[in-house]
Amino acid sequence: MPVHPGFNGTPRPESLRTPRGLAELYVRMLDALGLEDVTVIGNSIGGWIAAEIAALGSSRVSGVVLVDAVGLVVPGHPYVDFYSLTPAEVAARSYYDPERFGVDPSKLPSEVRAAMAGNRTALAVYGGDMTDPTLASRLPGVDVPVLVVWGAADRIGDLEVGKAYAELVPGARLEVIPDAGHLPQIETPSRLIELVGSFTSTSVSGS
Numbered sequence: 001m002p003v004h005p006g007f008n009g010t011p012r013p014e015s016l017r018t019p020r021g022l023a024e025l026y027v028r029m030l031d032a033l034g035l036e037d038v039t040v041i042g043n044s045i046g047g048w049i050a051a052e053i054a055a056l057g058s059s060r061v062s063g064v065v066l067v068d069a070v071g072l073v074v075p076g077h078p079y080v081d082f083y084s085l086t087p088a089e090v091a092a093r094s095y096y097d098p099e100r101f102g103v104d105p106s107k108l109p110s111e112v113r114a115a116m117a118g119n120r121t122a123l124a125v126y127g128g129d130m131t132d133p134t135l136a137s138r139l140p141g142v143d144v145p146v147l148v149v150w151g152a153a154d155r156i157g158d159l160e161v162g163k164a165y166a167e168l169v170p171g172a173r174l175e176v177i178p179d180a181g182h183l184p185q186i187e188t189p190s191r192l193i194e195l196v197g198s199f200t201s202t203s204v205s206g207s
Helices: 019-033 045-056 087-094 110-127 135-141 159-168 189-204
Strands: 038-043 061-067 146-151 173-177
Touching: 019 045, 019 110, 038 045, 038 189, 045 061, 045 110, 045 135, 061 189, 135 159, 146 159, 146 189, 159 173, 173 189
Parallel strands: 038 061, 061 146, 146 173
Antiparallel strands: none
């Protein structure tokens, strides 16, 4: 799994500033590695990047899973201003059960806190206000199977965003996880794995 340039202390070229730019980089990486039949899975801004990869139409990509993806502009359903929130507020909006899954950064080792701060800075460069008004115009051209997974308790980007993604991408299917928020891979990993496994064994293998 690649690390976004600028994350985990890695350098970021100044010219690399958008999810679409990252998508183009990762498609070139697939070409360089000679990979085929790749299912791309992304969560949050990673889901936005995955949607951009789908829109690029690489023949190496056979399916895409968008997990509580941001990026899409849905009138009346703005994303929360993530960068203005405290860690506790982020947890409250990210989880179905924030008491169980929220993390207090003050209790983490200093090197972990420093890495998290650096990642957040890079994320702000790539994500901005977490929207791209031009993204919706590219999604109808996606021609690979797409699964949209959404945590019903997501209060970073609500379920209407998931519905909009599924409506814009031809043939996309929406699956809602009732007891998850913005991060199903943390709260309900078994259910997410089940959905992805079913998707890859049916929609992708039959494409």
